[in-house]
Amino acid sequence: MSGEWYEKLDLSKIGDEDRYKLLDYVIGKKCKAEVQRALDISRVMMWRSMNRQSKIDDNRLKILLLLISEKEFREVLGTTKLLRSMGIVKEDVNKVMGLFPSDVVLSWDQGFEGFLREYKKKKVKREDTTKYYKNLFEEKVVVYKRSLTA
Secondary structure (H helix, E strand, C coil): CCCCHHHHCCHHHCCHHHHHHHHHHHHHHCCHHHHHHHHCCCHHHHHHHHCCCCCCCHHHHHHHHHCCCHHHHHHHHCHHHHHHHCCCCCCCHHHHHCCCCCCCCCCCCHHHHHHHHHCCCCCCCCHHHHHHHHHHHHHHHHHHHHHHHC
């Protein structure tokens, strides 16, 4: 299907351990036999995947993501990993902001521009750089917010 929520993710940014967590969650939500059928793998391969002896490739990860919602993804891996896999967050948000609860509202304002100029490790001095960050923010975050309300 086109337009699935996970299509905006960069699957290469989802690590092996997170893939196994998603597998464990989907098995708990559905059942092992149903997940095995969906992944089109043998019982041996399923056992190896569950015991972290066989990696979950991008194609199988897509199948797992089809079986859960975006909200479930956030619950299993957290909002930070969702944003990181969407390419929105490149720094460690926990270091920058402390805890990042799933109900945080992201918005651009003058205070944030002040943060970029004064407190960011590599301070933003040029106006065109600020505009670039603002456009990137609006492009990524607004699209993300729309997808949550759709």
